[in-house]
Amino acid sequence: MQNLTWGRCMRSQFIKARVGALGVVVTGLLLALAMPFSAFAASNTVYNATPAVLPPNVQSLGYEATSTAQFGDYVHLAGTSRKLDTVTVTMSNWALYSDYVNDARYSANNVSWTHPITVNVYSNHLDANGVPDTLLATTTQSVSIPWRPAASPACGGTAWLADDNNCYNGKAFNAVFDMSSLNVTLPDDVIIGVAYNTANYGASPILQAGPYNSLNVGISANQNVSVGTDDSINEVFWDTMFPGYSGGFKLDANWPASGTVAFKITASDGKPTNKDQCKNDGWKTFGAFRNQGDCVRFVATEEQNLPTY
Numbered sequence: 001m002q003n004l005t006w007g008r009c010m011r012s013q014f015i016k017a018r019v020g021a022l023g024v025v026v027t028g029l030l031l032a033l034a035m036p037f038s039a040f041a042a043s044n045t046v047y048n049a050t051p052a053v054l055p056p057n058v059q060s061l062g063y064e065a066t067s068t069a070q071f072g073d074y075v076h077l078a079g080t081s082r083k084l085d086t087v088t089v090t091m092s093n094w095a096l097y098s099d100y101v102n103d104a105r106y107s108a109n110n111v112s113w114t115h116p117i118t119v120n121v122y123s124n125h126l127d128a129n130g131v132p133d134t135l136l137a138t139t140t141q142s143v144s145i146p147w148r149p150a151a152s153p154a155c156g157g158t159a160w161l162a163d164d165n166n167c168y169n170g171k172a173f174n175a176v177f178d179m180s181s182l183n184v185t186l187p188d189d190v191i192i193g194v195a196y197n198t199a200n201y202g203a204s205p206i207l208q209a210g211p212y213n214s215l216n217v218g219i220s221a222n223q224n225v226s227v228g229t230d231d232s233i234n235e236v237f238w239d240t241m242f243p244g245y246s247g248g249f250k251l252d253a254n255w256p257a258s259g260t261v262a263f264k265i266t267a268s269d270g271k272p273t274n275k276d277q278c279k280n281d282g283w284k285t286f287g288a289f290r291n292q293g294d295c296v297r298f299v300a301t302e303e304q305n306l307p308t309y
């Protein structure tokens with residue numbers, strides 16, 4: 001795609017990420033063996049296209065630069081856990097604090113800035129225009145975004161020098177959206193969209209310059225999906241007014257090597273595994289019991305006393 005803003009992607013980073021992922025798997029296995037009876041319903045990763053180890057920067061799509069209101073992907077979830085817990089989006093910030101030191105909205109904090117960002121979770125059902133029409137879950141959170149480091153003389157331009165001795169124009173970070181309180185049970189196939197306003201685009205354009213014009217959503221390096229599957233590595237969902245487009249969160253093809261959006265979904269089995277989870281209004285969090293007693297009986301009878309599952 002001509003309209004992508006690319007961060008540098010070094011092969012060594014990818015190799016490091018793969019090694020890191022193996023380490024996590026081994027650690028998780030040891031924990032599972034040591035604690036066979038978890039005290040809490042486990043939250044599992046059911047889709048993951050984010051880097052196992054966050055690199056200095058990632059490939060990304062800039063919303064203001066590409067006239068974008070919403071960007072996302074159609075994915076298939078792994079495993080059987082379906083009670084939505086979190087969506088994590090790997091993003092890239094290109095904004096410098098020095099450019100906003102005189103902007104009263106941002107001048108008080110030279111470490112980070114905040115911006116409301118929305119995550120939408122849709123089913124895979126599309127309307128006659130090809131737009132997802134069944135919104136299963138949505139949340140808008142004020143996300144803390146690290147300013148990207150100042151330019152390094154060694155890079156000879158606007159880029160900063162990272163610990164890996166490579167120069168980058170953006171800084172990667174993970175935005176975590178806690179959606180567990182929505183008590184949503186996911187289908188196996190979901191379309192995820194990430195939306196936020198920039199100066200000229202989004203649901204409610206801000207109409208003045210700001211660091212949000214330098215805020216991007218990450219694209220998975222080498223289209224690496226470690227859990228679940230991307231429906232198509234050449235396709236995304238994209239709501240854009242870029243020349244040739246007319247808006248609407250629709251399937252967009254021809255994204256070779258960049259058609260996998262960098263997000264992760266976690267979900268739990270949505271069932272209590274210990275009666276303590278029923279106490280102190282814990283039964284309410286499962287969305288399936290009439291009262292604490294129902295919840296306790298469900299655990300005590302090893303899931304035979306099933307009220308509404």
Ligand SMILES: [Ca+2]
Binds near residue numbers: 073231233259261
């Ligand atoms: Ca895709």
